Amino acid sequence: MDTLVQGLLLGGLYCLFALGQSLMFGVMRLTNTAQGDFIVLAGFAAIAAAGLLAWHPAFIALALLPLAFVAGYGLQRWVLNGALGRDPLPSLVVTFGLAIVIQNGLLQLFSADPRSLDAGALATRSVAAGGTAVGVLPALIFAIALAATAALQWLFGRTRLGRAFRAVSDDREIAELMGLDARKVYAFATGIAFVLIAVAGVLQAMRTTVSPSDGPLLLLFAFEAVIIGGMGSFWGTFAGAMLLGITQQIGFRLDPGWGIWLGHLVFLAVLVVRPQGLFPKTRG
Amino acid sequence: MSTELIETRALEAFYGDAQALFGIDFTLHAGEVVAIIGANGAGKSTLLKALTGLVAVKRESVRWRGTPIGGDAPGDIVRRGLALVPEGRRLFASLSVEENLLMGSFAGRAGPWSLQRLYAMFPVLREKRHMPGTSLSGGQQQMVAIGRALMSNPEVLLCDELSLGLAPIVIKEIYDALPAIVAEGMSVVLVEQDVSLAQRVSQRVVCLQEGRVSLEGRSAALTREQIAEAYFGLHAAAVDEVRA
Numbered sequence: 001m002d003t004l005v006q007g008l009l010l011g012g013l014y015c016l017f018a019l020g021q022s023l024m025f026g027v028m029r030l031t032n033t034a035q036g037d038f039i040v041l042a043g044f045a046a047i048a049a050a051g052l053l054a055w056h057p058a059f060i061a062l063a064l065l066p067l068a069f070v071a072g073y074g075l076q077r078w079v080l081n082g083a084l085g086r087d088p089l090p091s092l093v094v095t096f097g098l099a100i101v102i103q104n105g106l107l108q109l110f111s112a113d114p115r116s117l118d119a120g121a122l123a124t125r126s127v128a129a130g131g132t133a134v135g136v137l138p139a140l141i142f143a144i145a146l147a148a149t150a151a152l153q154w155l156f157g158r159t160r161l162g163r164a165f166r167a168v169s170d171d172r173e174i175a176e177l178m179g180l181d182a183r184k185v186y187a188f189a190t191g192i193a194f195v196l197i198a199v200a201g202v203l204q205a206m207r208t209t210v211s212p213s214d215g216p217l218l219l220l221f222a223f224e225a226v227i228i229g230g231m232g233s234f235w236g237t238f239a240g241a242m243l244l245g246i247t248q249q250i251g252f253r254l255d256p257g258w259g260i261w262l263g264h265l266v267f268l269a270v271l272v273v274r275p276q277g278l279f280p281k282t283r284g
Numbered sequence: 285m286s287t288e289l290i291e292t293r294a295l296e297a298f299y300g301d302a303q304a305l306f307g308i309d310f311t312l313h314a315g316e317v318v319a320i321i322g323a324n325g326a327g328k329s330t331l332l333k334a335l336t337g338l339v340a341v342k343r344e345s346v347r348w349r350g351t352p353i354g355g356d357a358p359g360d361i362v363r364r365g366l367a368l369v370p371e372g373r374r375l376f377a378s379l380s381v382e383e384n385l386l387m388g389s390f391a392g393r394a395g396p397w398s399l400q401r402l403y404a405m406f407p408v409l410r411e412k413r414h415m416p417g418t419s420l421s422g423g424q425q426q427m428v429a430i431g432r433a434l435m436s437n438p439e440v441l442l443c444d445e446l447s448l449g450l451a452p453i454v455i456k457e458i459y460d461a462l463p464a465i466v467a468e469g470m471s472v473v474l475v476e477q478d479v480s481l482a483q484r485v486s487q488r489v490v491c492l493q494e495g496r497v498s499l500e501g502r503s504a505a506l507t508r509e510q511i512a513e514a515y516f517g518l519h520a521a522a523v524d525e526v527r528a
Binding site: 160163164166167169170171173174175176177178179180181 | 359392432
């Protein structure tokens with residue numbers, strides 16, 4: 001029971017790592033290989049802001065969200081749109097290059113030391129439930145992941161912006177014939193993805209530590225959650241993250257060195273048995 | 285005030301190095317229904333793509349009410365009042381019938397066309413409005429594609445191969461809706477391979493052959509002989525011989 005609960009809570013964090021990736025892939029078929037590094041960058045931005053402003057992490061997170069949206073919008077509009085096309089290689093190369101720039105920039109600014117964002121009593125508080133101790137911060141992260149997934153699904157399925165996202169994803173040329181500017185729609189999608197990245201980065205820095213070299217591992221977890229769940233499906237991403245989190249916790253319970261490894265094994269098993277993921281394209 | 289809505293002069297279009305249109309001169313007047321006919325590869329669809337910004341052309345070669353619009357973004361062109369029903373329908377696969385129709389309203393033009401009006405014209409779409417657009421029959425998908433274009437409240441409706449792949453009874457049902465559309469003061473350009481159908485529903489026929497205008501005239505006045513020669517570059521008797 002404890003393993004299941006802790007796995008679900010860990011899955012909440014992985015879900016937040018992965019939602020932005022799922023959104024960008026779902027709308028633009030763009031695989032952001034700098035996803036993990038942007039999460040780390042957001043974590044460091046929050047730590048730096050906390051050092052400068054001495055605000056509560058919640059206020060720092062709220063202040064970061066609009067900045068993250070603008071950064072994502074601008075990055076897509078003026079950098080990534082130029083790399084989009086039938087060939088996925090240019091966008092992979094651009095985001096890979098960005099990952100290297102971010103990692104080295106953070107090393108230069110903050111050194112290689114792991115750092116964390118002081119969440120105060122929230123970091124250690126827990127409640128007893130069903131014979132197990134549930135950390136308040138991990139539970140809050142899980143609730144945020146659940147809310148973010150539901151919000152994205154609602155945005156995609158029920159709003160005018162969501163229709164625009166789905167339309168440009170289905171057929172960009174015809175969507176432009178309807179009066180949409182696909183480049184702006186893509187920029188909106190990346191703006192929202194970066195808001196999710198900022199949330200993930202702040203919560204990662206609150207729950208554990210961040211260091212400049214963490215990005216590739218976080219990217220791997222995000223990838224695994226997205227692919228297990230099915231590309232372009234938000235509830236699938238949520239389910240994939242939960243499965244990954246539970247599997248890792250089972251591995252950690254068996255042997256502290258097995259957790260990550262067991263997660264990779266499940267990911268590979270899904271790739272072999274069901275390469276389209278568990279819930280492909282359930283949006284709308 | 286000129287009644288010329290669309291005017292092309294020496295319009296040329298290319299796909300990479302391959303030239304598809306060679307100096308097309310074409311005019312559409314307000315209230316007109318014009319049929320573009322021609323064999324496969326004659327340039328009919330390319331002409332519509334050039335008018336709607338889907339193929340790059342010289343700015344001065346396409347005019348809308350006298351203003352050069354050649355090479356403008358498709359979104360800007362649809363906001364001026366041109367809407368395309370594309371070949372093969374090309375509905376959005378992840379959108380329902382109603383969502384597909386609503387996509388047409390993104391252009392933000394005011395006018396007589398609304399969901400209710402479309403459902404009155406094509407009642408079957410109201411029944412199936414929550415179904416995925418691409419799950420409908422070919423004819424019903426064509427109704428959605430027409431409705432989606434009408435939802436932008438255009439002044440000119442450009443239709444690419446409405447009858448392609450549809451049963452005759454379905455084609456009749458779709459073309460029966462045309463008078464109601466034209467009655468709203470809309471002008472229509474139809475690309476159509478069925479020559480007799482094209483002549484029947486249009487006031488004027490323009491025939492393309494290998495990217496050039498090979499014939500133009502009033503639909504009722506053109507003879508089978510003239511059309512066969514312009515369409516295939518053969519006399520009607522020779523066409524009959526080939527068919528035999």
